[in-house]
Amino acid sequence: MSGNYDQHLTCSDCGHDFVWSAREQEFYREKGFQQPKRCKDCNRARKERQASGGRGGDGEARGNR
DSSP states (O other): OOSOOOEEEEOTTTOOEEEEOHHHHHHHHHHTOOOOOSOHHHHHHHHHHHHTTOOOSSSOOTTOO
16 A cells, blocks of 8 residues: 555535545545545445435436536
């Protein structure tokens, strides 16, 4: 790893703090992903809502541009 440290982030959905580990940061960087904005529980719930046909919670309507 390249000097990363665990970071404490705040979930944009529930407002709780969560840890973004140094290992997760390295994975995100390798994949070109952005820093997460939701904790794992809220992210899982969001994916379940999307799978059941619900809105994702971003406030963005996909395909309506």
